[in-house]
Amino acid sequence: MGRINFDLQELQAFVAVAERSSFKQAAEDLFLSQPALSRRIEKLEEMLGVKLFERTTRRVQLTNIGRVFLSNVRTALDELEGAILNMSDLAAHRTGIVTLACVPSAVHYFLPDVLKGFTERFPKIRVRIFDESAQDVLNLILAGEADFGINFAGAEDPEIDFLPIYKESYVLAMRHDHALAKRKKLSWKETASERYISVSKSSGNRSLIDNALAGVEKHPVIFYEVNHVAGILALVEAGMGVAAVPRLSLPKYMDATLVGIPLVNPSIHRTLGLISKRGRIMPPAARTLFDMLVQSSKTDKSVQPK
Incomplete structure (x- = not known):
């Protein structure tokens, strides 16, 4: 050649x-x-x-x-850039780049405080974050394009190591002035007459809900479908209806506009975890950030259900 x-x-x-x-x-x-x-x-x-x-x-x-x-x-350029940056102190992993893939809700709830502490320890290390859908995050890890990820998909994949860090429930998002906004919890049957807003059927969230409600007598009617949870919440805020969403999808510091009421009968949950490709050795800087996220998930009360 x-x-x-x-x-x-x-x-x-x-x-x-x-x-x-x-x-x-x-x-x-x-x-x-x-x-x-x-x-x-x-x-x-x-x-x-x-x-x-x-x-x-x-x-x-x-x-x-x-x-x-x-x-x-992209991989080659990252490796070349990392090699140049790390020439003098690679062993101490004081410089370089960490690539992280995660679902958008994880950016709000898990990353800011941990990244702040990580940057204080290693100010020259750069962090690239791919905030993508669950399937895209999984694909990035499998392709080796991200060092590790935060995702609720991958636990059953034989090529993925999945470390659970948080179990979240689904809530009904609605405006604070909705007739049901003061309730402590709601059954799906009680909300069957509401105008529901949902992600499309191709979404993992939608599949999880549809499967859980397969045996429920009265199903909510979907009046509006959008591709992303952010679009759902915008329509809810505008008073167009209500939406069943994972609790972490709601803003971390919600204002008075939206509330999230726990849904029961059945209660639906999903488990968020740190994922990495099985058998792949993580670079030292990535491993440090990974370990910091593990520790934070054990002590951070801000992500615990209220």
Whole structure:
């Protein structure tokens, strides 16, 4: 095999276009002209002998080969950057980068205080956070693109080590001025006449609820479907209806607008855990952050049910 002849600028140009889905915006980010950026991409494609992007007058998107190459390039650039940063003190893991994948609710409830303490100990270590859906988080761990994750999916996967850190219940989110807002708990049957807002059927949350309610006589009727819990809560806040959501999906410091009432008969729970790829040795800095999250989950009362 002949020697591969390209430089970092071409790889950086490729990543910039892939992330922006635009030659114009990527060129602005890199302080290049569009023709100069295009030449870098063309040179890279010519060297690889493959087409990395599908280009039309309206959009730019990665080809299937381009998506695979992007994952590999990101990993390679991270490792190269980490090697450069860590030359003098790798053993002490005082510099470098930690990549963490987690469901969005975990960002609010588990990360801020731990990251603050981690940064105070290791101010030169950077942390990259992928806040994605449960399935995307699992895929990032399995692909080796994140050091570890916080997720409620993966416990049954033979390639995943799953360490439970929190068991959360589902609550009914509603406005504070709703007729049921003062209740201590609500059965699903009592709320069957409410206008429900839900995530789509492809969501793990929706599947969990549908399976749990399979034997319930009266089912809630879904009037609105959205793709993300943030959209659900926006509609609830606007007075469009109520929604069954995991407790951690509600804002950590709720104002007077929304309340979450525990749902019973049946009670539905899910377990959040720290996940990592089985058999993979975590880099020292990632292991330190992982251990700090474990310790925090044992002592932090702010994530305990009220």
